[in-house]
Amino acid sequence: MSWLDKVRNSIPFIPKRETPDNLWHKCPSCGTMLFTREYEENQSVCPKCQHHGRIGPDDRFDALFDGGLYTLLPDPEVAEDPLKFRDSKRYADRLKAARAKTGEADALVNARGTIEGYQAIVGVQNYGFLSGTMGLAVGEAFIVGVQAAIAQHCPYIIFTSGGGARMQEGIMSLMQMPKTTIGVQQLREAGLPYIVVMTDPTTGGITASYAMLGDVQLAEPGALIGFAGQRVIESTIREKLPEGFQRAEYLLEHGMLDMVVHRHKLRAELARLVSYLCPGKAAA
Template sequence: MSWLNRGRARITAMLERRDTPDNLWTKCKNCGTMLYSRDFAANLYVCTACNHHERVGAAIRFALTFDDGVFERITVAASTADDPLKFRDQKRYPERLKAARAATQEGDALALATGRVGGVKAVVGVQDFAFMGGSMGIGVGDAFVAGAKAALAGKMPFVMFTAAGGARMQEGILSLMQMPRATVAISMLREAKLPYVVVLTDPTTGGVTASYAMLGDVQIAEPGALIGFAGARVIESTIREKLPEGFQRAEYLLAHGMLDMVVPRAELAAVLGRTLGMLMKQPVAA
């Protein structure tokens, strides 16, 4: 290549970098279609080509769920020990926590807020898979209990959006102890006759599925969400059989009685509002 062509290539690359924002296009993780980012956001982060529901964080989920996007965050006290077991693999656990907090701007994998959903005052919890795979540790357990207590104090329903790879391995047995903690908190809601509604999003697996994700009074899921305990390959190797098509997806679970409904993201806020209104015996907002 001559010096003239090399110079032209460098100038072209500089202009392209300057004129084209890095986030102008988004590639669908399911079908690979290139989507204009502004249109993708306007479609609530759902692929227009294959209807894949992309994972979203707490801030977006709260804005989509609460009436007019108005809500108030519930602060959860910081855990007394970020690294109770002094765990280290390729990195120290506190380093992983610091990176996750910087990337998501959240204190842990579960965030809480309160506001109105379809006119009904409610507490909403959102697990963010971007925070260490939405893994359940002491911080998540603390947040779940805090959400249940806020619902009890305000006589409000508790709506939980789940997204997790399971328990947080860096906290060992302490992470597994959050399963009975959450179960007891749900029992307290039941005793107070307050609804606990679960929305399972992609993916919801492991100890989260084995505890609070499957204990809702009403079980809802987004289309295509992966929901299960163990991975499909682990199950296949254990039972030595080929699993059915779509196994562990929301639609399969709905067909086999594990869910009450599968609701597209665009309709989810309205469905939640109607459901909470009926459960709380309040007028349903138009």
């Protein structure tokens, strides 16, 4: 054994420090590496390029309601896996995995609270739950939010995000489109505002129903909003579509939206809208 091997072997082994996998977040837009904690504290908005990341109901409610105080509405009870659907996995197993991952019963969660003193019912679709798809539970949760707003005589505000109808529920998923449309009509008959905030992505049957029926239509910057995908449309009409034609800014320019609002300004903007649409309804 050489003297170098002897010296090397005599050095005590120092274990390599483990770095947590979630310590850093890479911005999908500009590629900047961000500390995950700082990124989350900034409401999942990249401080360099202002890309808006996807956030779940808890983070949304904490940022929106006064003091982060709110009360969750009960989850509706609906038939689970009505078609006993199975593809590469059983639908029941997919539901179980999504609930374990998100801690939510399904993709739409409602909460009651105040926004700068104004009472509101707020619904948030969680893209992390089976891509935010619309099934029986989402349709029923929407109606629960509508009925709570009517009972409390306050606005219903919904943050949409999802990939459209949930294929594992077939025609019953598509039936949620007219169901939620009737819910919107009930709000209008009660003289209450219905405000939609479209987040990335809002597509398919969600766009074709309650996402486009708001009294005021808002969106977050850069949100993908559309019915069919760009490649599907291009192959159908055999024409090249303009760059970013399904992004929030393009839709605002062409009259499909009323406002595109930065996430940091949403709370103040929603409070302003509610004060216009429901004057005198501030909490005591």
